[in-house]
Amino acid sequence: MSEMQGSPAPATAEEIEARAAEWLVKKHAHETWKSEDQAELDAWLAESWAHTTAYWRLSAAWNCTDRIGALRPAHLRRGEASARRNWRTVIRIAAVFVAAVSLAAVGAQYFAAPREKTYATGLGGREVVTLSDGTRIELNTSTVLHIATGTSDRSVTLDKGEAYFEVTHNAAHPFTVMADGHRITDLGTKFLVKNDPGRLKVSLVEGLARIEFANEPVKANGNLLKPGDVAIATADSISVSRAPERRLKDELAWRRGVLIFRDTTLAEAVAEFNRYNSQKLVIADADAAGRKIGGTFTTSGVERFAEVARLVLGLQVRERRNEIFISTDQHAE
Amino acid sequence: MAETPETSRDNTNPRLSGAAMSTPDLEIWFVREVLPLEAALMRFLRHNWRDKSEIADLRQEVYTRICEAARREIPHPPAKPFVFAIARNLLADRIRRNQIVSIEAVADLEALDIAVDQPGPDRNTIARDQLRRVQAALDRLPPRCREAVVLKKIEGLSVREIALRMGIAENTVDAHLTAGVRALADMLYGDIADLQGAP
Numbered sequence: 001m002s003e004m005q006g007s008p009a010p011a012t013a014e015e016i017e018a019r020a021a022e023w024l025v026k027k028h029a030h031e032t033w034k035s036e037d038q039a040e041l042d043a044w045l046a047e048s049w050a051h052t053t054a055y056w057r058l059s060a061a062w063n064c065t066d067r068i069g070a071l072r073p074a075h076l077r078r079g080e081a082s083a084r085r086n087w088r089t090v091i092r093i094a095a096v097f098v099a100a101v102s103l104a105a106v107g108a109q110y111f112a113a114p115r116e117k118t119y120a121t122g123l124g125g126r127e128v129v130t131l132s133d134g135t136r137i138e139l140n141t142s143t144v145l146h147i148a149t150g151t152s153d154r155s156v157t158l159d160k161g162e163a164y165f166e167v168t169h170n171a172a173h174p175f176t177v178m179a180d181g182h183r184i185t186d187l188g189t190k191f192l193v194k195n196d197p198g199r200l201k202v203s204l205v206e207g208l209a210r211i212e213f214a215n216e217p218v219k220a221n222g223n224l225l226k227p228g229d230v231a232i233a234t235a236d237s238i239s240v241s242r243a244p245e246r247r248l249k250d251e252l253a254w255r256r257g258v259l260i261f262r263d264t265t266l267a268e269a270v271a272e273f274n275r276y277n278s279q280k281l282v283i284a285d286a287d288a289a290g291r292k293i294g295g296t297f298t299t300s301g302v303e304r305f306a307e308v309a310r311l312v313l314g315l316q317v318r319e320r321r322n323e324i325f326i327s328t329d330q331h332a333e
Numbered sequence: 334m335a336e337t338p339e340t341s342r343d344n345t346n347p348r349l350s351g352a353a354m355s356t357p358d359l360e361i362w363f364v365r366e367v368l369p370l371e372a373a374l375m376r377f378l379r380h381n382w383r384d385k386s387e388i389a390d391l392r393q394e395v396y397t398r399i400c401e402a403a404r405r406e407i408p409h410p411p412a413k414p415f416v417f418a419i420a421r422n423l424l425a426d427r428i429r430r431n432q433i434v435s436i437e438a439v440a441d442l443e444a445l446d447i448a449v450d451q452p453g454p455d456r457n458t459i460a461r462d463q464l465r466r467v468q469a470a471l472d473r474l475p476p477r478c479r480e481a482v483v484l485k486k487i488e489g490l491s492v493r494e495i496a497l498r499m500g501i502a503e504n505t506v507d508a509h510l511t512a513g514v515r516a517l518a519d520m521l522y523g524d525i526a527d528l529q530g531a532p
Contacts, residue, residue, distance in 0.1 A: 013393035021511035029485055029492045029510055052356075053363065053396035060364040061518035064467045065486040 020054040120144045124276040134168040141276045162194040185210045200233040284327035366412035371522035470520035481509035
């Protein structure tokens, strides 16, 4: 009664599973999947419950790894939406480069819980660290981050650079970031910390966090940061202001390997690029420095940026050794 | 030919066309309620069937019977008694059909209810541990196979890109991926997970 009448010669479970795996890989790993292929797969699935359940089972396992994939920055998750393809190709080279350099390290961090460790990125580097509690830290260029020992003590120190935190909240063991003499305590949060010498900037994206001087005791009512709040902390002051949501998004664009400028002065844009590249941009005069520029560039797109300055702003661009000088016409020799 | 390739699965199959329940619902139920029991099911089958080479086919037959029975109406949760009743009936049918009856098998069949009630990993535990399990499963794949799966699933590269990156042919990438997904399924659902995951 449970036999499939008229079905083809019964294959073994092993053979059916092998076939189901081929279908799955063909459908999900190749970019050539067409509606004819889907029809053919549907027909194969319809032949028996053995085919269907084998395919369901493998699909479920295949999809399980999506959760791990979701831990990666969006720029490396590709093929999800065709709308992404444009900038995907733009940053492809950068992504491939970053991935190639960091694959071994990234792999090791995904598959082994981090112990006591220092994480560092070089110029233009970017790295994701996932802690065993699910907390995710993305390190931007030239960043050094130290994760303290002790399992119950969830504390990291941002020695220098910039990092984005997505903290798995645990009220019993609050997550703290120590940076430049300040302590940021997570109260259920996604936030960005940028540690420039003498000037610490904390931008709150989601949830709540508290910032206070590290040498003061923890207070329940310290400087509470809400989404959109940007705190600037120096050795003797902490000030909090509000930033429009769009600006926060732009500030986080490095997570996708890009820099976004809107009505940004050339001086600021150049300073951003120089954080990522050994080839430095130099602005030769104050006039050029104050010109405004907008657009989206890959973090390594120094030459493209110089080209835009030349063509759009009509500035003079000269390249010498490892520097690119940008100036107004009057300063050209 | 198929105007709606995404949703035509039910209609293209005369055997499934009488299904009162849509196949997507059945798939969701199967993945959520039945697959997590696979490790326990495999233990049960191994314990009660002498010819170990037949275990994979028995599991497939259990799944077939489950779906045939569940397609009209999804059984009320928990799925465990339902799944194991089907497994027990299958073994009983096989024993009756084969005249070569193993004494142990019959004896174990009678003691079956006890085995079914043994505590297995419940679904919540599995959900909570799933990320850890997936990571561990990935880690246990052979290195080249894992590299291909990671490049595909985590880096999101296409097969062509993976082939370039790894310096191998595209069909070798396919072979790594198919082997990888099968091994992952066994480690996530099968009793390999139990054996290797045990402390």
